[in-house]
Amino acid sequence: MRYLFVHQNFPGQFLHILRYLHRQGGHEIVFISEANEGALPGVRRVIYKPTRQPGDTTHPSLRELELALGRAEAVARTANTLRNNLGYVPDVIIGHHGWGELLNIGDVYPGVPVLGYFEFFYHADRYDVGFDPEFPARPELAAQVRLKNAVNLLALNLPGFGQTPTEFQRNTYPDWARRRIALLHEGVDLDLCKPDRQVARKPVEINGVVIAPQDKLVTFVSRDLEPYRGFHSFMRALPRILDERADARVILVGGDGVSYGTRPAAGTWREVMLQELGDRIDLSRVHFVGKVEYARFRVLLQRSDAHVYLTYPFVASWSLREAMATGCAIVGSRTAPVEEFVEDGRTGRLVSFLSPVEIADGVLELLEDRKLAQRLRKNARLKAEASLSLDDYLHNYDALIQDIVK
Missing domain, CATH: 3.40.50.2000 (Glycogen Phosphorylase B;)
Structure with a gap:
């Protein structure tokens, strides 16, 4: 043809x-x-x-x-x-x-x-x-x-x-x-995007950031770090996550542009949120790694202990599908695009997009309850195998x- x-x-x-x-x-x-x-x-x-x-x-x-x-x-x-x-x-x-x-x-x-x-x-x-x-x-x-x-x-x-x-x-x-x-x-390619918990047994390097086996890794991925994908809500959840888990490290993947929505009055949304939060977050444990080569991106998802995906009621990102196929323990926004993929308590935890408190609660629950996180990981992968091949x-x-x- x-x-x-x-x-x-x-x-x-x-x-x-x-x-x-x-x-x-x-x-x-x-x-x-x-x-x-x-x-x-x-x-x-x-x-x-x-x-x-x-x-x-x-x-x-x-x-x-x-x-x-x-x-x-x-x-x-x-x-x-x-x-x-x-x-x-x-x-x-x-x-x-x-x-x-x-x-x-x-x-x-x-x-x-x-x-x-x-x-x-x-x-x-x-x-x-x-x-x-x-x-x-x-x-x-x-x-x-x-x-x-x-x-x-x-x-x-x-x-x-x-x-x-x-x-x-x-x-x-x-x-x-x-x-x-x-x-x-x-x-998504289920052979490429697949669980590998052995990754957590050794140090992992992502764009110069090294995550040790004893670290609890929280991940956030967006093409650009912007409000449409909940960047501001996630950032406001970080002070509590970092305060309650001294072993928590955070990696945020994404550029400083704007794919959807409007630009801030000055600078980038990353700069706006860093200025708002000031010394409430420990920047030695929060890492902005920019865009990531795809092979390292997959390793990042495999290593993640809690993966946060937030979005307005808009088009869902490919990264959500890839996170499910990789068997991530997902904290997602209770918005229609995410609810089509993630069932609360079965394939992830759903929280209010607008509530940093709920986002922090969801992340901390997955970091603290290993059995829950393991069950959500398994079910997310099974969901991907059933409908995301x-x-x-x-x-x-x-x-x-x-x-x-x-």
């Missing part, structure tokens, strides 16, 4: 399916994206570059839509070149609707089925907006949020098919749209593609 993938940041959500198709053999795979250094065997990269950027006169709420329309035009031009100069006509087109890149692709390839990734439908009155009282929604935000769905709504009215990885994400979409969106649970995900993905093509 001939495949055409589209995502501005290669390979986006499509790394595993690209590898799977290459292993199958016999396919021709082209990927249209903006320039980056990524490369995969068997995948031909074709680069596009938007020529239009929002100007000073563009309404601020329309800038995201204008960027999306610029990407759609650039991708269509690139696809036209593929078709007219190289004769490339795919059997199926797969991409992410969030960036607008698929909006015009049907004009280039009429009749070719499109499978688009629908990630999240924004609401001004629920989910992430207004969830955290520390950051109240501005009066003008409702209109801006409605406009954020412009690409979503355009995509939903195009011919084609949709997919999304969780019930929570599908349920953010209007009732009339959900029948267009297949639920395709994403999986990468092999099952790829088989189901391939079956969905074949159904669409037929």
